Amino acid sequence: MAKRVTPCRTGGLIPLGAADALWAGLTTDSAVPTASAAFTSSPADARAGYVLLGGRAVATVQASGGQWSVPEIEVRRAAAELDAVEMDRRDLVRVGPFRGAPQGDHMERQPLRWRRRIIRELQELGDPERAARHDGGRPYHLAGIDWRRILVERTGDRTARTWWLPRAVVRLLDAAEHTEAQWLRAARTRQEGAAATDPPSRHRQAPAADGRQTTSPHCPTTPPRAYDGELQGHLYSVLSRKPGISRKVAGWMCAVCRTAPAAVLDHCHEHGYVRAPVCHSCNTQERPDHLYRNDIRVADHYTPLFHTHAVDWLRHWHRCPGCRTRTTLPLPHLAAWTAHTACRSQRPTHRDPRGSRARKPCGVLRVSWTGSQNAPRSCLLTVAVDFCPSGEHRVLARVPYREAAHRFGTWLAETAPAVAAAAGPDSLDGLPTRFRPVVADTSSEGLALF
Incomplete structure (x- = not known):
């Protein structure tokens, strides 16, 4: 990609208008669309000491x-x-609206909180009176992303x-929100330390490399560290309450x-155990x-x-001691x-409308269950496909819980041998004696399997 020549460059610094043009020029062919006024349009604010880009x-x-x-640079x-x-435009994450919509009319100088900002922007566009107060024609961007x-x-x-937004964009915005939080935290710590050593009347300004003054020097942030199982075995009900x-x-x-x-x-x-710290995108995925409480849709993100990420996800799910020991x-x-x-193999298929010989599965998979995992003899999974041309609600199979668990154990050993080898009934000590069922167990089966 040809790089745009930026005028008015002095000592490695360029004015905000030139930075807008440079950013737009360099990201013209990016999969993620960017804004043409990433530095000069709200919510970007140079006076804060930084501008978020991705x-x-x-x-x-x-x-x-x-x-x-x-x-x-x-x-x-x-x-x-x-x-x-x-970016895969088909891999979407819901970003709103949710309960507890943001209140108040002014959010320009607040931290990113990109989900709240998106909801507010969309609410303003849907309200003619509020839209009239909206800055006419200003770009819609967050962290430089349109x-x-x-x-x-x-x-x-x-x-x-x-x-909904593509998952890749959600991860970028989550990273921007995290970067901003670290920046603000480090700036606050620096200011508190300076206030304890400098006279109150002294106006502090850090000199730039070329002798000019800056009111907001670059604030280095500590990158997040890799998770190494530090929270393994902790109960979420206890850990989530810790300050x-x-x-x-x-x-x-x-x-x-x-x-x-x-x-x-x-x-x-x-089982109530913490698996690991994850980003919002993976938590949604x-x-x-x-x-309903015992009825789920099997969306495309499964x-x-x-399949392609099975080993990573199986290892993550088996960070729960309960799931790992039960295999x-x-x-x-x-x-x-x-x-x-x-x-x-039981799901109906249809011909590709574009003329390809390959057949594609149609409809949307849905699975419901009766009973609970605490009563495996009576727990039954019913798999159906909705919105299929051959039958609007077509039942594919009814699988007893024990059979499903046995099938999964066999598949796990073939798909992720290392994960399967770490599982098993040899380490049941220390597990809670009572588990929290997804659906209340009203039968007398007890913990027949577990």
């Missing part, structure tokens, strides 16, 4: 004349990182509309994708799409979970696996 924070410098500039690095991102060009809106039957746990989680990289900073503690809802999965995940993998 997952990177670019420091802003103010000369004695009042003009704000940025290091050109940092803009180029951020553009190169964004160019390397691959999210409006890739936003997907869905409206279900008798349900409110929902908004400062959110800050501790943010210090790790996501234990699944290992590319984005962690944001939440993923845990097993049946692994969560079953519940229709394909990599059980199984939580009931919703086992149900999804059964529907997607074990019953794959």
Whole structure:
């Protein structure tokens, strides 16, 4: 890609207008669409001391004349990182709306909180009175990404509309939010330390490399560290209540994708154990799409979970001691696996409308169950396909829980031998005597299997 020549460059710093043009020029062919005014349009604010570009924070410098500039090399690095991102527009993550919508009308000087900003932008566009107060014609961007060009809106039957973004963009914005939080935390620590040593009346300014003054020097941030099983065996109900746990989680990289900073503690809802710190994207990807408490849809995102990325996800799920020693999965995940993998050959197919000889599975897989994993003799999984032309609600199979668990154990040994070798009933000591069932067990079967 030809690089745009930037005018008015002095000592490696370029003014914000030139930085806008450079960013737009360098990212023209990126899979992720970018904004043409990433430095000069809200929510970017040079006075904060930095501007977010993708997952990177670019420091802003103010000369004695009042003009704000940025290091050109940092803009180029951020553009190169964004160019390397691959985006699948079909792999979507819901970004709203959710309960507890943000309140208030002014968010310009607040931290990124990109989900809240997206909801507010969309709410303003849907309200004529609020849209009239909206800055006319200003770009829609977050961290230099033009999210409006890739936003997907869905409206279900008798349900409110929902908004979705590609998973790659969600990970970028999560990384930007994490970078900003680290930047602000380091800046606050630096200011508190300086206030304790400098006279109160002294106005502090750090000199730039060329002798000019900057009100916001570049603030290095500590990169997240790799997760190495430090939380293994901890119960989520205990760990989640400890003070400062959110800050501790943010210090790790996501234990699944290992590319984005962690944001939440993923845990097993049946056994109660913490699995690992993960990013919002991976937490959304692994969560079953519940229709009801005992009824889930098997969305397309389960394909990599059980195929190309199966070993990583199986190792992650088996970080729960309960699942590992049982050589199984939580009931919703086992149900999804059964529907997607074990019953794959029974799913109806149809011809490709583009003329290809290959046949594609049609409809949407759904699996429900009766009973609970605590009563395996009576627990039954029912796999169906919805919205199939050959039958709107077509039952494919009814699989007893024990059979599903046996099938999974066989598949696990073939797919991930190392994960299967670490599992088994030899390390049951220390497990809770009572597990939290997904569906209340009203039978008298007791813990017949477990």
